[in-house]
Amino acid sequence: MIPFDLTGWFRRRMLPLVALSALILQVSAPTAYYLTKRHELWQQAHAEATRTAMLLHGEIEQRPILWRYNVPKLMERLAAEGMLHGRFLDIRTSSGQVVPIDTTALPRRALWGRAEVLIGGEPAATVWVALDMAPLLHGTLQLAIGFAGLALALAVVLYWVPVHTVAIAQRRIKTLLGELALTIQEEDRRRIARDLHDGAGQALTAARLRLQALGSTVSDQSAVAEIAKLLDNALGEVRRSVYSLSPPALSELGLVGALARHCETFAAATGLKVICEFSELPALRPKVETACYRIVQEALANSARHANARRAWVQLGQEDGVLRLSIYDDGVATITASREGLGLLGIRERARLLDGQADVTVSPDKGLRVEVTIPL
Amino acid sequence: MKSVRCSSWLVLILLGVLGAGCAGELPPPPPRPAVTVGQPDRDALHLGGTGAMTPLVTLLGEEWTRRGGIPRILVEESIGSGGGIRATYDGAIDLGMVSRPLSTDEVSLGLVSIPVGRDVVAIVAHPGLYADGFLAAELPALYRGEQKRFADGSVAVPLLRDRSESANSALDRVVAGLAEAREQAYKQRRLRVLYNDRAMAEALAGTPGSFGVFSLSWLLAYRLPLKVLSIDGVHPSPQAVADRHYHGSRELYFVARPERLARARAFLDFIRSPEAKTLVRSYGYLPAEAAGVP
Numbered sequence: 001m002i003p004f005d006l007t008g009w010f011r012r013r014m015l016p017l018v019a020l021s022a023l024i025l026q027v028s029a030p031t032a033y034y035l036t037k038r039h040e041l042w043q044q045a046h047a048e049a050t051r052t053a054m055l056l057h058g059e060i061e062q063r064p065i066l067w068r069y070n071v072p073k074l075m076e077r078l079a080a081e082g083m084l085h086g087r088f089l090d091i092r093t094s095s096g097q098v099v100p101i102d103t104t105a106l107p108r109r110a111l112w113g114r115a116e117v118l119i120g121g122e123p124a125a126t127v128w129v130a131l132d133m134a135p136l137l138h139g140t141l142q143l144a145i146g147f148a149g150l151a152l153a154l155a156v157v158l159y160w161v162p163v164h165t166v167a168i169a170q171r172r173i174k175t176l177l178g179e180l181a182l183t184i185q186e187e188d189r190r191r192i193a194r195d196l197h198d199g200a201g202q203a204l205t206a207a208r209l210r211l212q213a214l215g216s217t218v219s220d221q222s223a224v225a226e227i228a229k230l231l232d233n234a235l236g237e238v239r240r241s242v243y244s245l246s247p248p249a250l251s252e253l254g255l256v257g258a259l260a261r262h263c264e265t266f267a268a269a270t271g272l273k274v275i276c277e278f279s280e281l282p283a284l285r286p287k288v289e290t291a292c293y294r295i296v297q298e299a300l301a302n303s304a305r306h307a308n309a310r311r312a313w314v315q316l317g318q319e320d321g322v323l324r325l326s327i328y329d330d331g332v333a334t335i336t337a338s339r340e341g342l343g344l345l346g347i348r349e350r351a352r353l354l355d356g357q358a359d360v361t362v363s364p365d366k367g368l369r370v371e372v373t374i375p376l
Numbered sequence: 377m378k379s380v381r382c383s384s385w386l387v388l389i390l391l392g393v394l395g396a397g398c399a400g401e402l403p404p405p406p407p408r409p410a411v412t413v414g415q416p417d418r419d420a421l422h423l424g425g426t427g428a429m430t431p432l433v434t435l436l437g438e439e440w441t442r443r444g445g446i447p448r449i450l451v452e453e454s455i456g457s458g459g460g461i462r463a464t465y466d467g468a469i470d471l472g473m474v475s476r477p478l479s480t481d482e483v484s485l486g487l488v489s490i491p492v493g494r495d496v497v498a499i500v501a502h503p504g505l506y507a508d509g510f511l512a513a514e515l516p517a518l519y520r521g522e523q524k525r526f527a528d529g530s531v532a533v534p535l536l537r538d539r540s541e542s543a544n545s546a547l548d549r550v551v552a553g554l555a556e557a558r559e560q561a562y563k564q565r566r567l568r569v570l571y572n573d574r575a576m577a578e579a580l581a582g583t584p585g586s587f588g589v590f591s592l593s594w595l596l597a598y599r600l601p602l603k604v605l606s607i608d609g610v611h612p613s614p615q616a617v618a619d620r621h622y623h624g625s626r627e628l629y630f631v632a633r634p635e636r637l638a639r640a641r642a643f644l645d646f647i648r649s650p651e652a653k654t655l656v657r658s659y660g661y662l663p664a665e666a667a668g669v670p
Contacts, residue, residue, distance in 0.1 A: 046401070066424050066452050066468060069459030076538055077571050080562065090404045098407040100462070114401040128404045 007167045014159055022155035030144040037136050038111065045113025048087060049129040052078070053115035056091070060117060060124050068099045068125075075101045088130035094123050107132035171355075178353025182287050186246075193245035196238050204235045247293060255289040256281065256316070259296055263314060270304040272312055272329075279317035288374055291350040292316065292325055295358070298343040299327035299370045308332055309367055323356075323374045331367040347372070414467035417447075421640055424452035425460020425473030426542065427573035428495045429628050431597030432659055433473060439655060440646055449643065454572050457542060461487065464631050470640055472631040476542035487631040490644060491664035493656050497546040497624040498612035500590035501603045502580055506530060509606030512551045519557035521566055526585070535579055535588035536561060536569045543589045546626040550607055577602070596660035614662045625662070 059074055060067040071091060078084045079102075088106045091099040110130035117125040208231045215224050249258035256278045263274040284292075296314055303309045309331025316325050344360050347370060351358035356374030363369075416422075423433055430451060437449030455463065457474040464472035465485045472487070475495060499510065506528040510518075517523040519534050526532050537544055539562060548555045561567045570576040573594050580586050580602050587605065592612055595602055604612055607624075616622035632640060646652055653663035 042401075063453045063455065065422075066455050066459065066463050069424070069463040069468070070453075070455040072458065073456050073538065073540065073571055076540065077569070080538075080565070080569055082565075092404060092407075096405070096407075110403065112401040112403050114404075126404070128401070130403070 006170045006173075007163060010166045011159075011163050014163060018155050018159045021158060022151040025154060026144070026147050026151035029147050030140050033143050034136065034140040037139065038133070041111050041131055041133065041136060042113060045111055045129045045131045046115065047113070048083075048131075049113040049115035049127045051083075052089065052091075052129065053117045053125070053127045056117045056125055056127065057119070060119055064119070068093055068097075071099045072101050075103065086132060090128040090130070092126045092128075094125060099125075106130055107134065109133040109137065175353070175355050178355075179287050182291065182350070182353055186287075186290055189245040193242040196245070197242045201235065201238045201242065204231055204238060207231055208235065244297075250289060250293055255284060255292055258289075258293055259314060259316065262293070262297065263300070266300050266304070272300070272304050272309060274300065275311065275313045277313065277315045277317075281316070281318055281323070282376065284323070284376070288323065288354060288376075291354055291374070292323070292372075295325060295347050295350060295370065295372055296327060298347055299368065302343055303327070303329040303331060303368055306331075306368070318376060321376050323372075323376055325372040325374075326370065328369040329367040332364055344370075416467070416470060416636060416639060417450075420448045420450045421471065421643055422450050422452065422469040423471045423473055423630075424455050424463055424469045425631075426457040426475040426628075427454030428475040428542065428591050428593070428626065429473035429492065430454055430573070431594055432492070432495075432628070432656065432661055435597060435659055436647060436652060436655060437643075439652070440643060443646075445643065445646060447639070454574075456540060458482075458540065461485070461631055464633060464636075467633065467636075470632065470636050473628070474631055475626050475628050476545070477627075478631075486634070488634055488637060490630040490632065492628045492630060492647060492661075493664045494614075494617060494625045494662040495546075495628050496592035496612050496614055496617055496622070496660065496662070497543040497589060497626060498592050499547070499587055499605045499607060500580055500592075500595060501587035501605050502533075502584050503601050503603050504584050505587065505603055505605075507605065508603075509609065509611070512608045515551045515607075516553040516557035519554065519561050519567070521561070521564075531585045533583050533586040534561070534567055535576065535583070535586050536567045537576060537589055538569055538571045541589070542626050543591060547589050547624050550622065550624040593660035614657065614660060617662055628661070629664075 055074060055078070056067070056071070059070060063070055068091075075084065075089065084103060087104055088110065089101060089103040091101060093099065107130060109132065111133050113129045113131070115127050116123045117127065208228065211224060211228055211231065215221070215228075218224050247258055247262070249261050252258075253261060259278070260276055263276050266272065267274045300312055300314070303312045309329035312327065312329040314325075314327050316323075318324065347360060348358045351372050351374060354374045356372060358373075359369075359371040361369040361371075423437075433449070434451045437451060441448055452469065457472075457476050460469070460472035460474055461478065461482050463469045464487060471490075474489075478487075478489070499515070501507075506526060514523065518532050519536075524532060536558060544555070544558065562569070568579065570579050570588070573591060576588060576590055577594060577598075577600050580588060580590065581600065590602070592604065592614075594600065595604065606612070607622075610616060610622050612622050612624055617625045630640075630644070637644075647656075656663040
């Protein structure tokens, strides 16, 4: 198991970073557009003020005193040439008096350009030109809306792709860890089985042979027979344990063969009629085979132990790349879902560690039903 | 601490960029109070306004000076009737020269009007133009661009004066439909527009096939080599106007602030004199009927 939620941890660190990136993207482009265009607009206002000032310069040179009374005519000329379209113009004499002219209304959001008319180095008049900033603000707003959408889309991608990748990696790590746990578990089982077989099993066998050799010399034959029986029982117990811990049939017969033999042995031992239905399977990973074998062992044991069943079914097959294993019986289950034993929990855990799923249904009238799916 | 310093620098840089991008001029300051009335020039009588009166008043002023009249007469470059009225009201000049009726706003300024005479307005053409006159019905078609050539095949070049020119409305009384044709030409910007009499004179003299509205007195006073065209067979002249055969004329008059009349009275009396009226006629104007000067 992974000691902490890697995806959640990654998500918590990604969120502010992505939000900041999206904010920078959303703000930077409209801001750059606004500043650049505003500067251009100001340059335009300044250029138009300068152009008007140059025209005024000729007017003032021609009419040094009365020029301002002829400016309306000059403006009429500029207007006729389209030079005043959409511009607000303000002309002041050197003493600050306004030269009355008809011009476009002052825009609500104006950007001003200014130019002075110098006659003989002395300021004779000042021209202000106001350009409307509304189109610029409108354009900036449209760009901001567009970039907000873009930033949102980018944020979703920037956030979702790495988080999704980490989530996949986390699932993979979890699977690997599960498989590792299973491997370790099976290794332990095999080691214990080997130790039992080589240690206790050999010792019991040696003791049984020794007792057999001593049998003729001992006067109390009934005691010898009793000890021999005890030793045979112990030896049988050790053999069953060894078989249970590390079923040799799995490596010898494969999953289907091993299950068939187990069902047969189990039926003989418990009196439960076990019906096996196996379809053709592809080559399975050893961990999957072991898990299936253990699940069938546990499920049948439960059927025999708690369900008072007379018949049990074991079905194994594959469909759409998924291994399906079903074990059910015709008994009356005496355990409830809330009081499942370690065996049923183990079934779930084995399936989960292989990225699979185990549905255990316990009902009083239908007995025990275990449905396992494991991706191939 | 380090992050605070970095943030401060970042904020400063951002403010700098914003400041650079937000460059612009301050709006103009609030306007000063209305112009105070200027002080009159002790040595000269300043006149300014419509260009239609410039030749008349210049020549009369020269005659006035020749006769030892005081103060001397200074006629400023044309600033139009409207400019003349406003400059008179501001006290920038003593007498404003006007060639159109005063608007309601201008009447409310309280200026005194002094009739001087009438100026004859005609269609004047480049001296090389083949025809001696037009039918009144031809002119709107020429200004609308429907007729682009004259009968001899030469290109017709109609010229326009600016919208506020009083000669336009004077000629509208002679040629029906001319005002609409002219307005269409302004809107379509098809024709060349001249903004004062001097520019019009130069354009007419220098453009073959050109014709336009012009002051007859300018022609005579400055002996311009231009051709005056008859309209429907009537040749424009002061006599034709006096006989009411030709209606293309405009009234000319001075405007003055009441308190400035006294210093202009001698010159105004001269203009009313029979000698001056003779001169006025000789310059191509019609003198005003004996009208009392306030």
